[in-house]
Amino acid sequence: VDEYVRDAVLGAATFLTWEGRIERDRMRDFLERFHTERLAGDDNFAWIAWLEAIARLGLRDLASLVYSAWDDGRIPEGIIDRSDFEDDLLVAEQRPNDIDRFERVGLGYIDDVIEALEWTSHLEYFSKED
Secondary structure (H helix, E strand, O other), X not given: OOHHHHHHHHHHHHHHXXXXXOOHHHHHXXXXXXXXXXXXXXXXXXXXXXXXXXXXXXXXXXXXXXHHHHHOOOOOOOOOOXXXXXXXXXXXXXXXXXXXXXXXXXXXXXXXXXXXXXHHHHOOOOOOOO
């Protein structure tokens, strides 16, 4: 599965866990297993979604796994810093019920599908066959 699709799925699962539609312990176990079983290759963007899930859900007990993944070279460089992870984790702990934390990164429900897909209207698709 494409790493960016995995990113989107993990983001959605994170939001659904925050909302209570996925059991928190089940998601926590999955995130721990993701690290232990290396469910993505090194430098794969899915690791970004993984660490963001841990931060957004305020799972401080899994922070050591995030640092270990960074030290092992699993986390792609130049996308997120350790300080950003710490900040997101702290915000989740301080404001656990704040949906804005999710909405500002595009996680949540789509109220208007047409509006949500409007950004695609400027894309041009070429389907020429030679």
